[in-house]
Amino acid sequence: MARRQKKTDVVIVGLGWTGSILGIELANAGLKVLALERGADRDMIQNLAYPKMIDELKYGVRHGLMLRPADSTVTIRHSLRDTALPYRSLGSFLPGNGVGGAGVHWNGHTWRALPEELRLKTYVLEKFGASVIPAGMTIEDWGVTYEELEPHFERFEYVCGISGRAGNLGGSTQAGGNPFEGPRKRDYPLPPLPTLLNGKIFGDAAKAMGYHPFPLPAANLSDAYTNEYGMQLGPCNFCGFCERFGCIGYSKSSPQTCILGALKRKSNFSYQTRSEVLRVELASDRRTATGVTYIDEKGEEIFQPADLVILAAYQFHNVHLLLLSGIGRPYVAETGEGVVGKNYAYQMTGGTSLFFKDLNFNPFVGAGSSAMVIDNFSVGQIDFGKEGFIGGSYISSGQFNGQPIRSMALPSGTPTWGAGWKKGIRDWYGHSMSIGSHGSNMSYRDCYLDLDPTYRNKHGQPMLRMTFDWKPNDIRMTQFMRSKVESIAKFLNPTSWVSGYKGDSSHYDVRPYQTTHTVGGAIMGIDPTKSAVNRYLQTWDVHNVFVMGASAFPQNLQYNPTGTVGALAYWSAHAIKHDYLRNPRPLA
Amino acid sequence: MSHAFLDGYKPLYFSTTEWAFIRAACARLIPSEGEGPGALEARVPVFIDTQMAGDFGKASDWYMLGPHEPGANPLLGFQSPLTPAQIYRQSIALVDEWCTEQKGKAFAELGPDLQDEVLRDLQARKMPLKAELRDFFVLLLQNTKEGYFADPIYGGNYRMAAWKYIGFPGARGAYLEWANDKGAPYPLGPVSISGDRG
Numbered sequence: 034m035a036r037r038q039k040k041t042d043v044v045i046v047g048l049g050w051t052g053s054i055l056g057i058e059l060a061n062a063g064l065k066v067l068a069l070e071r072g073a074d075r076d077m078i079q080n081l082a083y084p085k086m087i088d089e090l091k092y093g094v095r096h097g098l099m100l101r102p103a104d105s106t107v108t109i110r111h112s113l114r115d116t117a118l119p120y121r122s123l124g125s126f127l128p129g130n131g132v133g134g135a136g137v138h139w140n141g142h143t144w145r146a147l148p149e150e151l152r153l154k155t156y157v158l159e160k161f162g163a164s165v166i167p168a169g170m171t172i173e174d175w176g177v178t179y180e181e182l183e184p185h186f187e188r189f190e191y192v193c194g195i196s197g198r199a200g201n202l203g204g205s206t207q208a209g210g211n212p213f214e215g216p217r218k219r220d221y222p223l224p225p226l227p228t229l230l231n232g233k234i235f236g237d238a239a240k241a242m243g244y245h246p247f248p249l250p251a252a253n254l255s256d257a258y259t260n261e262y263g264m265q266l267g268p269c270n271f272c273g274f275c276e277r278f279g280c281i282g283y284s285k286s287s288p289q290t291c292i293l294g295a296l297k298r299k300s301n302f303s304y305q306t307r308s309e310v311l312r313v314e315l316a317s318d319r320r321t322a323t324g325v326t327y328i329d330e331k332g333e334e335i336f337q338p339a340d341l342v343i344l345a346a347y348q349f350h351n352v353h354l355l356l357l358s359g360i361g362r363p364y365v366a367e368t369g370e371g372v373v374g375k376n377y378a379y380q381m382t383g384g385t386s387l388f389f390k391d392l393n394f395n396p397f398v399g400a401g402s403s404a405m406v407i408d409n410f411s412v413g414q415i416d417f418g419k420e421g422f423i424g425g426s427y428i429s430s431g432q433f434n435g436q437p438i439r440s441m442a443l444p445s446g447t448p449t450w451g452a453g454w455k456k457g458i459r460d461w462y463g464h465s466m467s468i469g470s471h472g473s474n475m476s477y478r479d480c481y482l483d484l485d486p487t488y489r490n491k492h493g494q495p496m497l498r499m500t501f502d503w504k505p506n507d508i509r510m511t512q513f514m515r516s517k518v519e520s521i522a523k524f525l526n527p528t529s530w531v532s533g534y535k536g537d538s539s540h541y542d543v544r545p546y547q548t549t550h551t552v553g554g555a556i557m558g559i560d561p562t563k564s565a566v567n568r569y570l571q572t573w574d575v576h577n578v579f580v581m582g583a584s585a586f587p588q589n590l591q592y593n594p595t596g597t598v599g600a601l602a603y604w605s606a607h608a609i610k611h612d613y614l615r616n617p618r619p620l621a
Numbered sequence: 622m623s624h625a626f627l628d629g630y631k632p633l634y635f636s637t638t639e640w641a642f643i644r645a646a647c648a649r650l651i652p653s654e655g656e657g658p659g660a661l662e663a664r665v666p667v668f669i670d671t672q673m674a675g676d677f678g679k680a681s682d683w684y685m686l687g688p689h690e691p692g693a694n695p696l697l698g699f700q701s702p703l704t705p706a707q708i709y710r711q712s713i714a715l716v717d718e719w720c721t722e723q724k725g726k727a728f729a730e731l732g733p734d735l736q737d738e739v740l741r742d743l744q745a746r747k748m749p750l751k752a753e754l755r756d757f758f759v760l761l762l763q764n765t766k767e768g769y770f771a772d773p774i775y776g777g778n779y780r781m782a783a784w785k786y787i788g789f790p791g792a793r794g795a796y797l798e799w800a801n802d803k804g805a806p807y808p809l810g811p812v813s814i815s816g817d818r819g
Contacts, residue, residue: 084814087792090771095677102684109697121684122699226800233802272794281794393804397789398796437770437789449744450650450762451737459657462787487688543698 035326035334041067044325044339046310046354049134050595051581051602052345053288053296054189057262058606059341060302062614067337068302069327071309072100072131077289081137081279089436093277096123098138100130100347107349108485109543111502113366119488119496124544126551127277128347132306133288135347135549136595140276140401140433141252141285143195144592145186145600148179148215149413150473153423153588161418167506169478171369171376172423173587176559176568179215182600185607187219189599190250193286194258194266196402197221197250211247213408223255226269230394231466232405235430238524244407249429250596251402252286262295273434275401285401305329311492313342313358313578322360322578328492340617341609344580345602349377351584352482352554353497360575361555361565366479366500372565372573374483376476376553377499378589379541381424381507383534384469385518386442387527394466396435404431410517412473412591422509425591426472428518435463442467445531468521470514470534474507476588482554502541511535550594552586557601559621567621569608570601576619579605624661633674634706641729642713643669649736650765657786658779660765668768668777669761678706692752701753705760712757715750716743772814781819784811791819 042064045052052068060066075081075098091097105128108117129135149156152174157166166172199220200210207220225248228236236246253269260266269284283290296302307330314323314336324338344351355361355373364375408414412425434440437458442465447457485498515534522530558564561573570585572578581602583594590597608620624644632640643666653659660666672678689702701708716739717727724735731739742748743758750757768777770784772792778784784791791811799807811819 083794084792084816087794088772088814090767090775094767094771096682101682103682106684111694111696116690118690118693118697118700119684119686120698122680122682124698228802229800230802230804268797270795270797271800272796274794393806395796395799395804395807397793398799398807400800403800435789437784437787438767450740450765452652452655455651455655455657455659458787462789488686540696542696544696 035336038335038337040338041065042339043067043341043343044069044337045343045345046325047134047344047346047350048132048288048304049129049345050136050288050599052343053292054599054602055343055345055581055606056302057292057296058603058610060296060299062610064301066302067339068304069308069310069325069337070132070304070306072306074306075132075137075279075289077279077283081281083281086278086281087272087274089438093436094438096127096277098129098131098277098279099123100128105490107497107499108488109499109501111540113479113500117485117498117500120543125542125547126549127546128549132293132304136287137279137289138277139595142402142593143190143193143250143252143596145215146179146590146592146597147411147413150590151175151177151179151182153412157417157423165417165423170423170506171476171478173376173556173558173563175587176557176564177604182604183215183218185600185603186596187217188603189596191222192260192262192291193252194223194254194260195221195250195252195286196223196226196255198225198248200247209247211406211408212245213411213414221250223258226251226253226255226400226403228405229398229403229432230392231430231432232403234525235468235521236405238521239407242521242524244409246405246407249402249404249406249431251400253400253402254284254286260291262292264291264294266290269400271398271400271403273397273399273436275399275433310354311357311494313354313360315359315575320575322575340577342578344578345582348551348582348584349482349497349499349554351580351582355555355565355572355580356484356497357494360572360578363483364481366481369478372563374481374554375565376556376587377480377482377501377551378474378476378553378586379501380548380550380589381472381474381511381535382470382547383511383515383532384467385522385530385532386465386467387522387525387530388444388461388465390464390528393463394432396432396440396463399432399434401433402431403433404429410514420509420513422506422513423475424473424507424510426470426510426514427591428468428470428514430466430468432466437462444529468518470511470518471591471593472510472514473591474589475504476553477504503535503539508535508537508539550583550589552583552589552594555580555584556587557585558587567619569620570605571620573619577617579609581605626664627661627666630667632670634670634678635673638717638727639710639713640666640670641727642717645729645736646740646761647765649733649740650762651769658782660769662779663769663777663783664779665765665768665777668771668775669764671776672764673706673709678704680704691755699756701756703753708754708757708760712750712754715754716748719748773817774814781811781813781817785819
């Protein structure tokens with residue numbers, strides 16, 4: 034029998050971006066809030082400081098800030114016919130761990146979803162007709178519109194202090210910004226980061242080709258900034274250790290730098306680390322949750338009663354907890370029925386490396402989001418009927434780091450070892466840049482999450498099982514983008530270039546890093562038979578459980594998810610504060 | 622070139638014959654000839670030995686419980702029941718045995734051309750290694766490059782020689798005045814986490 038703790042108003046599972054946002058919003062509303070974080074504490078001074086953080090091997094290669102598969106992992110298979118096997122060592126995606134979550138070690142690309150993306154199914158049906166949707170594709174509308182989310186996108190951008198340039202202010206196109214973005218009421222809080230050489234020549238080429246280059250919206254600050262919570266940040270010094278690392282300079286927006294310093298000072302907020310939630314406990318009528326059961330650092334099982342439960346873990350951990358707790362009907366791929374685990378999606382990326390023997394790029398000079406971008410081939414700009422796919426991508430040239438173990442692009446034909454490799458690294462380190470395509474991934478009936486029949490985690494619970502593979506629609510999308518990227522590469526006339534994109538024979542490979550932008554499994558929507566949470570991220574069946582994060586995405590965006598995840602968290606927090614708390618009930 | 626340090630080094634993990642194999646293999650993967658340090662000058666074997674004796678060699682961070690299917694589709698990633706340290710140990714023994722049978726000498730005793738041939742066969746999976754060991758060459762090559770480029774606190778990249786060779790400034794961690802589109806070469810040498818300057 035688990036020991037019972039004193040009741041709290043709100044328990045939050047996971048103290049990353051969304052846990053911190055819900056934490057401060059609900060604590061500011063006067064509620065007593067407890068956050069349970071399964072990983073370690075991560076303090077800017079104690080844990081993330083210079084020079085120890087500037088260690089490519091420890092953090093970049095050995096994943097020192099990530100969740101260890103030994104502690105928690107998933108099993109993966111390509112299709113319903115296969116046996117899933119554990120993701121034993123990290124590769125394709127890197128779940129965060131500890132206070133701040135992935136918000137500690139992200140690169141800081143901060144996008145808004147496009148208006149079209151948030152109502153994708155309706156957009157496709159209205160503009161192109163049902164015939165363009167391939168059999169087995171299960172895309173949906175999100176149930177919330179861009180107009181409704183706009184103030185919350187802005188709020189998150191202003192909490193972070195995003196550096197960027199607006200392209201669409203209230204419907205009026207702004208030179209130098211992204212003309213294809215949804216309308217925004219205000220410009221970004223800070224001007225863009227300085228442009229590096231790769232961004233300059235990419236932007237010049239793009240402009241000459243008739244495209245509309247703009248600086249990537251960055252959670253790396255271009256100037257000193259104080260946000261609404263009184264948190265102070267300083268300008269990024271381009272140290273080149275951003276993604277996979279904590280920021281040594283209070284210059285990357287993170288839960289620590291933007292929220293937690295203020296939140297920790299509030300007497301009605303507390304948090305516990307090394308406390309792993311095993312399940313949400315339900316009342317006997319299963320209409321409400323009574324709290325959560327967790328294991329603390331000593332291995333003791335503890336019941337924490339709460340009036341409100343916020344799941345704010347990483348995308349697939351939210352889904353895992355819903356399945357383990359019996360909240361919502363589990364999705365069954367064979368019948369297409371059920372909702373929890375449905376519509377798992379990933380992200381389709383590809384890239385081209387360009388080599389210039391006479392240019393110095395100084396690749397070690399980098400911010401996590403120092404990039405120039407074009408959005409001319411975004412979801413809202415492509416004729417899906419003509420091109421034969423649904424989706425889109427942003428194309429960019431970024432320079433984020435020059436760490437030599439991992440960032441060593443070499444021309445085609447260079448040996449992977451021996452004298453030829455040794456000569457190659459000398460000739461080409463510092464003389465290459467890349468152009469990447471960062472694209473959407475649609476959802477499909479047979480790409481989903483459920484409980485594994487064989488493998489168990491260290492607590493004896495069934496592991497989460499991922500069934501996923503690449504589909505022809507998304508491969509056509511990335512091949513389309515390849516043709517666009519390569520035309521820009523040719524325009525730049527490099528000494529040589531080499532491309533890497535998924536092709537017709539590509540299957541999902543869990544070994545090379547691709548992206549941690551996993552989405553879906555607890556998708557939002559307006560129909561309880563098709564979604565796990567309603568438009569306010571409240572579970573349909575258990576009204577005092579809300580589920581944050583990218584698990585709510587019904588299919589993946591073409592963008593990095595954090596801007597939209599942040600906006601959804603503020604949107605949900607607003608509904609809880611201004612509606613739910615007065616009269617706790619299903620909000621939709 | 623003298624490798625007195627490596628000669629005097631007492632491995633934490635590897636046996637004498639394994640150590641000879643590691644030194645010989647590293648010397649071919651990043652040779653000493655030509656411009657820049659080879660793996661031996663960079664003391665890469667020390668790095669690999671230290672890694673095998675530590676958390677990486679023990680797969681401390683990895684999920685290692687069964688059931689295991691080491692012969693599964695490689696796209697599903699590492700599936701061996703063996704730790705990296707065990708994979709090195711068993712693979713080195715098998716490669717040496719194979720070299721002795723096929724070429725008359727252990728790997729470390731072969732000439733450079735034959736060593737290269739053996740490494741190429743390993744990389745191309747032409748060597749009869751069982752499924753549990755199929756990641757050996759990938760690990761060996763990856764760990765060799767890690768030792769070449771990681772901060773010197775891990776035992777390789779001696780005197781930051783690999784960083785100086787390619788022009789990586791190490792742990793300087795501050796480039797704001799270089800954040801521009803001018804493309805001028807960066808003039809300063811590296812610093813390490815320990816504060817050494819190169």
